[in-house]
Amino acid sequence: MTSIFDDIKSAFSRGNNSLHQLILINVVVFAVLIILRTIMTLSGSGGLFSYLLTFFVISSDLTLFAYRPWTLFTYFFTHLEFFHILFNLLNLYWFGMLIREYLGDKRLVNLYVLGGLAGGLFYLLTYNTIPYLQLRGDSFMMGASGSVIAVMVAAATLLPNYTFNLILLGPIRIKYIAAVMVLLSISGAVGSNAGGNIAHLGGAILGFFYIRQLQRGSDWGRPVQAVLDFFRGLFQRRSRLKVSYKNPDRPYAATSSAAGPSGGTSAHGTPSQMEIDQILDKISVSGYESLTKEEKQKLFKASQK
Incomplete structure (x- = not known):
């Protein structure tokens, strides 16, 4: 167990590692919930676990949601079924690698968070305005599907002709993979998992417009990074090191010697x-x-x- 905790600590101590960190958070939350569900069910406290779960999943009941607004964030890190989390994390890894390679770690996190928020808000909006969904009664939703499909559609918008080699099918352009996923989500919006598929659509819309706006020079993820940087600052120790120059007559000597080539690139x-x-x-x-x-x-x- 010590080795596992060391691996987790190491994953979060390294920079430029957001893809693995997102996957790890989902896996750890999944493992903790599965252990709790098993223990509580065997001890006759299954009802208590169901109540505990309502603090992590998002409810279509606006009154309940008003008391637990944080569930708009926690729901897209919450899974209870093995194949649910498996397929979500596999897609997150495959398509997240593309986003990470071309846009960097920060924008991958932006897409994941914004896709989850868009999916959750779209779920709340539709379940409280569309008569067909209102007749289904209150429901709960969990899972990273909205976030994952935001990353998937973003990658397909960014690199539409990039190909994945699929088993039995061979090389397929990712724009077609994303299109099929969106069509399946539209079809499923009137099925047994209507809430989840509606969240998919919210995430897909976000992923598409995120890339389109980024190509126009506008990054919708800046507020996400500002919030994350704020919380990182709370947990990071401030450095007590002081910088001084031995030669006060040449305070900028080190900078000038390390300057980069002409053309606008900085010293680093x-x-x-x-x-x-x-x-x-x-x-x-x-x-x-x-x-x-x-x-x-x-x-x-x-x-x-």
């Missing part, structure tokens, strides 16, 4: 805003696939700021 190799704007302009005209390897690396470095 971070591309300038002008370079990023040029890359984004190129993307809006020709798409991401037109970028060179160097331009992709610059875009990735910029996303880490």
Whole structure:
């Protein structure tokens, strides 16, 4: 057990590791809930577990939701069925790797969080305005599907002709994989898992427009990063190191000697805003696939700021 905890701690201590961190959070929450459900059920407290679960899943009942607004965030980290979490995390890994490679870790987290929020809000909106869904009565929803399909559709919008090799089917462009998932979600919106499929649609819409706005130079994920940076600051120790110069007559000597090449790149190799704007302009005209390897690396470095 000590080794497992060390692995978890290590995963969260490393930078540029958000994909594995998102997967790990989902797995840990799943494991804890499964253990609690088993213990409580065997001890005759299954009803208590069901009540406990309402603090993690999102309810279509607006009165109950008003008392537990945090469930708009916790529901997309909550699973109780093995195949539910398996398929969600496999898709998150496959498509998340593409987002991470081309847009960086921060924007992957942005997509996951915003997709989950969009899915949850769309679920609440439809279940309280559409007569067919209102007649079904109150329901609860859990799972990362809305977040995952946001990442999937975003990847397909970003790299529509990128191919995955599927078993028995061979190479398939991801735009067709995403399109099939959206069509299945539309069909399922009137099925037994209507709430989950509606959340899929909310996430899909978010994923598409997130990339479209990013290509226009607007990042919808900045508020997400601002909130996350705030909480990181609460848990990170402030450095007590002080920097001083031995030669007060040349305070900028170290900086000038480490300066990067001309063209707007900073001393640490971070591309300038002008370079990023040029890359984004190129993307809006020709798409991401037109970028060179160097331009992709610059875009990735910029996303880490």
